[in-house]
Amino acid sequence: MPGATSPLPDLSRPDVGAALFSTWSVGTPERQRATVDALAASWNGRSWPTPELLSQNVYVGTDGDTLMHHSQWTSEEAYLTFVRAHRQARVDEIDAAVPGIERNGIANYRRYRGFDTRTEGDPRVPGCIVAIKADFDDPDPDLRRKWIDLVIEALETDPAPSPGLISADFHLIVSGARHLANNRVEVLNYAQWTSEEAYDAAIAADDPTPEWERVRHFPGFKGTTAKRYRFERSFVRP
Structure with a gap:
């Protein structure tokens, strides 16, 4: 099972082929907390989906509304494979816990x-x-x-x-x-x-x-x- 860790991710690690960033709008600080708890339950409740995912990181916006997601992948192709095979079940579980999340798109950076x-x-x-x-x-x-x-x-x-x-x-x-x-x-x-x-x-x-x-x-x-x-x-x- 994956585990929650306190150190920030190493952005310079050489095996990162795709750094994916996205934001969610959830509305209130209370819903931010509930969404983080739902994310933790989803990630800790399943086995790690693929060795090509190196880390999945969550940040809470000081605006009381936003969450930022930052995932490190070996390649964009590995992420797309994950989307086809694993992503929807996790999304459904999180949405059941916190309905009405607005997802603002995801972008690939190097x-x-x-x-x-x-x-x-x-x-x-x-x-x-x-x-x-x-x-x-x-x-x-x-x-x-x-x-x-x-x-x-x-x-x-x-x-x-x-x-x-x-x-x-x-x-x-x-x-x-x-x-x-x-x-x-x-x-x-x-x-x-x-x-x-x-x-x-x-x-x-x-x-x-x-x-x-x-x-x-x-x-x-x-x-x-x-x-x-x-x-x-x-x-x-x-």
């Missing part, structure tokens, strides 16, 4: 680069996960890579870095004929912060450097949206 501020013995722990989506008006993936490179350069050269930022992992959305549910041209930044307050302080202290100005005015960049989450639990391959 991690491109990361930025990590931790050193050996760092006592900080992530108290807030901020999922930041950056949108572009040009489908060229090389443009998005160049933008990520600029962001990391700006982070590395920032003269007053936020002490609350632990790490940022940048993902490129996978598009094409078999793209799962979202055809927006975007980048996903999965950022670990020590707390919501630390993130708010960093936003409020906005004092852009020339590097950050290049990020903001990069050709084709349309802007970002951000949602905040608390890591709830992870189910991992036995």
Whole structure:
């Protein structure tokens, strides 16, 4: 049986061929809790569906409405096989426990680069996960890579870095004929912060450097949206 674990998933593990992210809207904090309990019952009540699923992770939105799901697969094909053979029974069980869940689609990403501020013995722990989506008006993936490179350069050269930022992992959305549910041209930044307050302080202290100005005015960049989450639990391959 799979087990709930406390450590956050390793986003840089080399065997991840597909990082799938999706969100559910459930309405209230009480329904968030009930949905997490139903998810746990579903995952703990069955054997692990396939060795090609590496981890299944659940995050609770600080908005009192949203859940974010993040699953790590060896390939997109493995996920599609799971959908055909195993997914519906789990969905039906969860919907029976918490009717009326709104599922907002699922998208496939590949991690491109990361930025990590931790050193050996760092006592900080992530108290807030901020999922930041950056949108572009040009489908060229090389443009998005160049933008990520600029962001990391700006982070590395920032003269007053936020002490609350632990790490940022940048993902490129996978598009094409078999793209799962979202055809927006975007980048996903999965950022670990020590707390919501630390993130708010960093936003409020906005004092852009020339590097950050290049990020903001990069050709084709349309802007970002951000949602905040608390890591709830992870189910991992036995």
